[in-house]
Amino acid sequence: KHQNVRPVCGRNAHHSVARAAWLLGLPAPVVVGCEGERMSAEALxxxxxxxxxxxxxxxxxxxDTGDIDPLREIARVCREHGARLHVDASYGGLALCSARLRPLLDGLAEADSVALDLHKFGWQPIASGLFAVRDAADLAALNVQAEYLNADDDTEAGLPDLLGRSIRTSRRPDAFRMAVTMRALGLHGMGELIERCCATAREVADAIRRHPGLELRGEPTLSTMLFRPVSGDVAEVRRALLESGTAIIGRATLPPGEVWLKLTLLHPHATAADYQGLLDTVAATARAGAAIAS
Ligand SMILES: Cc1ncc(COP(=O)(O)O)c(C=O)c1O
Incomplete structure (x- = not known):
């Protein structure tokens, strides 16, 4: 019956949505347009x-931008049409830890399922993904018994039965690192560090806006911002920095085919001043490239 289920995602969704659909034997996702960089609830x-x-x-x-789709409106539209809602909150979901940032995720609790990942706001190496569902019955299929792993008598004798707790069976104990992080920092501690990253991002965005050699593309919602040098070929500047071993900077191409440089700030103890040298280097590299080209 799943053959009839149609995945639907925003133009801004990660390519893993289409891959997951393919893996599950579902049709390719229908792609919904955006307003700005957020999925349009109306188009949905x-x-x-x-x-x-x-x-x-x-x-x-x-x-690409760290934007957050209008989750409450999207949830309402999904309810109206009887569609299930999954939220890929891999990056933004951990903002729940901060009372100040939590309103950004308004409507998240309406989702049927949510993916979270501690590899950004959580400071863990990959793999650090979590899958949460609102209704535990949705995970009932994981409650299997495999005699070689969780025989009843072993479980009754006190051996831990972890089989129902992950989608894959053979895996590294990723949950342990995540549990230690959460236990050690606590909700408040995590929230504070995430707030710092986002506050520093706003300061760095300000520094980019003030920089005579750089252009900022929009205020950061979380800790990601796009920018580019005012002159020079953006992709070439990025490659020059990469090839000279100076800096590895992210990139994004947003319609209409414009290339931007991307910073996703995740070090809670780095300050805006720590990024100034990088900004100057980007601008100087672009100037040097433009000078050679002309
Ligand atoms: C928003 C978002 N979703 C999903 C993914 C993909 O996660 P994975 O590589 O674990 O499939 C990424 C990658 O960083 C991402 O940024």
Missing amino acids: GEVLRTTGPAVVVATAGTT
Whole structure:
């Protein structure tokens, strides 16, 4: 019956949504347009009017810009059309730890399922993904018994039965690192460090805006910002920095095909001043490139 379920996601969704659909034997996702860099709830409504059974994937913290889709409106549209809602909150979801940032995720609790990842706000190496569902019955299929792993008599004798706790069976104990992080820092501690990253991002964005050699593309919602040198070929500047071993800077191409440099600030103890040298280097590299080209 899953063959009839249509995945639907925003233009801003991560490519893993299409891969997951392929892996599950589902049709390719219907891609919904954005307003700015956030999925348009209105466009989603139009799509759901004609798709039939659907699972909608919204994003809280997009890969390119760190934007958060309008989750409450999207949840309402999904309810109206009987569609399931999954939120890819890999990046932004941990903002829940901060009372100040939590309103950004308004509507997240309406989702049927949420993906979180501690590899950004959580400071863990990959793999650090978590999958949460609102209704535990959705995970009932994981409650299997495999005699070689969780025989009843072993479980009754006190051996831990972890089989139902992860989707993959053979895996590294990723949950342990995550549990230690959360226990050691606590919700408040995590929230404070995440707030610092976001506050520093706003300061660095300010520094970019003030920089005569750089252009900022929009205020950061979380800790990601896009910028570019005012002159020179952006992709070439990035490669020059990479090839000279100076800096590895992210990139994003946003419509209409414009290349931007991307910073995602995740070091809670770095200050805006720590990034000034990098900004100057980007601007100087662009100037040098432009001088050679002319
Ligand atoms: C928003 C978002 N979702 C999903 C992923 C992919 O996660 P994974 O590489 O674990 O499939 C990324 C990658 O960083 C991402 O930024």
